[in-house]
Amino acid sequence: MVLLKTVVAQASFIAALMFYLGAIYTSEYFGYFHLSFYSLDFSFxxxxxxxxxxxKYQFLVAAVLILIVVAAGPQLSRLLSWSSRRAHTRPAASTPLAWLSTAITAAGLxxxxxxxxxxxxxxxxPLTIAAGLLLGQSRNVRGNPPDGLRRRAVVVFASGVFLFxxxxxxxxxxxxxxxxxHAADVVDWxxxxxxxxxxxxxxxxxxQEEKLPRENLLLPYRYTGLRLLLERHGRYYVVPADWKAKTDAVYVIxxxxDLWIALRPGTQPAS
Structure with a gap:
């Protein structure tokens, strides 16, 4: 039962974090096209x-590096402690690992x-600062038992803030x-x-607006030269094929x- 509660709590935290990051990404993405994130009605x-x-490549590399740094901390601490015992000396009050933690944190600052x-x-x-702080919490990083729970909790909380x-x-x-x-290739949309x-x-x-010559047409006006950015709940967010981010508007149809809307392939590169 305890294990189930732990799994549910962790899954809820991960889902909430993914929701937050998805909202930030979506807001920034569509903000470039002058659209309000709140008006698009995205679901959870x-x-x-x-x-x-x-x-992405950059994010995955950074995540792997920080995991390696944090995971290597305890191993390096045990290695340094083992080397000290082999040399019949007491562990130093401040091990090289502690200096490394301080150096990484200072580099982040x-x-x-x-x-x-x-x-x-x-x-x-902030990612570098978080890595340095977490590395400093490795067991015996200073040649001594871990600090008190309250001090460790403060440092871990600070690391979490920097990671966030x-x-x-x-x-x-x-x-x-x-x-x-995406905006660099509007004509291909x-x-x-x-x-x-x-x-x-x-x-x-x-x-391009065209009045169709045939009489008695229910829909006589035809518009072309448009590209689709997004379709949400019957609303089509379209832009001209020569759309410029700094000057041009996004049209909502x-x-x-009274309308008939067709979707067709955009301009395709020559094969």
């Missing part, structure tokens, strides 16, 4: 899945000072980078063709009886 499950966008200079990878600063900060900063960076990469019973406020030259 959708935001949890969005957090998987963080599985130095990176923090140069926060603006190391953009967009400033999240490595690093995750937030990295998520924001990845969201913006992915949005910029899914093409949208709209037929309407009346003229729409979609300005040229990016959008709501499904209705």
């Amino acid at each position: 499950a959708e935001l949890v899945l969005q957090s998987l966008q963080l599985l 130095l990176l923090l000072i140069f926060w603006s200079e190391i953009q967009p990878y400033a999240w490595t600063a 900060w690093a995750l937030t900063q990295a998520t924001q960076q990845f969201g913006e980078e992915d949005a910029k990469a 899914t093409s949208v063709v709209v037929l309407s019973s009346k003229p729409l406020s979609l300005p040229p030259p990016g959008v 709501q499904e209705s009886n």
